Amino acid sequence: MKGSESDARVDRSAPDGQRPGRPFDHSRDALVLSTTLDLLAERDYDRVTLDEVATRTGKAKTTLYRRWATKDDLIVAAIRAAGRPPEVDDLPDLGSLRADLLAVVDSPWLGGSARRLAIFLNLASAARGSARLAPIVRAEVTEPYVDVYRRLLERAVERGEVSAGLVPRIPLLAAVVPAMSTHALSAGSGPVERSHFVAVIDDVVLAALGVVPPRD
Amino acid sequence: MKGSESDARVDRSAPDGQRPGRPFDHSRDALVLSTTLDLLAERDYDRVTLDEVATRTGKAKTTLYRRWATKDDLIVAAIRAAGRPPEVDDLPDLGSLRADLLAVVDSPWLGGSARRLAIFLNLASAARGSARLAPIVRAEVTEPYVDVYRRLLERAVERGEVSAGLVPRIPLLAAVVPAMSTHALSAGSGPVERSHFVAVIDDVVLAALGVVPPRD
DNA sequence: CAATTACGCTACTCCTCAGTAGCGTAATTC
DNA sequence: GAATTACGCTACTGAGGAGTAGCGTAATTG
Secondary structure, three states: OOOOOOOEOOOOOOOOOOOOOOOOOHHHHHHHHHHHHHHHHHOOHHHOOHHHHHHHHOOOHHHHHHHEOOHHHHHHHHHHHHOOOHHHOOOOOOOOHHHHHHHHHOOOHHHOHHHHHHHHHHHHHHHHHOOOHHHHHHHHHHHHHHHHHHHHHHHHHHHOOOOHHHHHHHHHHOOHHHHHHHHHHHHOOOOOOHHHHHHHHHHHHHHHHOOOOOOO | OOOOOOOEOOOOOOOOOOOOOOOOOHHHHHHHHHHHHHHHHHOOHHHOOHHHHHHHHOOOHHHHHHHEOOHHHHHHHHHHHHOOOHHHOOOOOOOOHHHHHHHHHOOOHHHOHHHHHHHHHHHHHHHHHOOOHHHHHHHHHHHHHHHHHHHHHHHHHHHOOOOHHHHHHHHHHOOHHHHHHHHHHHHOOOOOOHHHHHHHHHHHHHHHHOOOOOOO
């Protein structure tokens, strides 16, 4: 569609400091992007308005549009700015599968489990309605996260903690924690407690793998 | 807020045939309600418009508003018209837990698994944005469905198919199939195949319960 | 200093969509 | 027939929200 594939509207070739005129104020870009994710944790995609991003960050809406051409571009930039889960590059290794799974649950990625779940839900429903967003959400959010679980399970097999015969079930079981917790947030009335994650891990994932949870 | 709690705007006390004037044409009410659910299976709640319900059913939008006061009322009526899952009153009993679980998966409720899942997702996101809809969706859709799974698991314990020690895990395990399948639809790119349901039942639910699936 | 570019602001244009007004007409009861 | 009420239609109001125009001002380079 557009000439360029980048999210940013501004794409001057000069490295920004070599030009005449007032330079961009990038000091609050991070604030804008995290505020966008805040709103996406609170409301549905359609109810996130750029007017509100503007007032919350103290920037003018017109300034936002000078940097991101459309609302979708801003959302995509916010997703990208959040980055992949840190566990992708630094797989937890606490000695037991159970401890490793809990480490992922307790990951600070996207602001911790509560904010992360809310963002998951709203991004997922946004993706369902936008062919542009769908692949990005999948590639940047859903898949990397599930992949961390998958790798933990695979490593548990290598360690001998889980029977090798269960390898074919790993892709499915890797989705159990994300699926059950988003469902709990979506169908339940309140926030998802940590005890719920623990129960999912012990009573569903580890139980299905035949691992006796070493309860402390 | 309103004087009455009913969905319908029209609430004349006379039983409709005892009045002068042209009577209501109820012959296509069912079509309107099922078309509303069709749209809710295709799109997000916010993108379901009464204009489209009107054109698809061949009724005038004004006529719809004569019968249902607001869009929410129409949605609620459509949900209620779909009724509870038939399994609530007629729990499948095919001899094995596995067969019973599959029977629920294959239930025609809400038009079969594909339409049912799509409606689940969109109703859930609608519920998140509307305090009015949320309790109704939970009471009429989510809870009855999960409850069917719960009762099947409880009965498997009574039958001796599942160890009695696992009873405390039943409420959690009852949500596994709905959670995993909505997640698959939401995070995946295509429709959810029946083989996915089978894998969830065999490799997650039955595995977590220590039941050896009698694969055929 | 002049030129240039970003920012904040107010105000605007479009568009979509919930919900309504009013009219002519169709189907009833008496 | 008269009265009454529902239907379909076109047209409208009003709110919300994406995205823009234009202006005065702030921060740079030269």
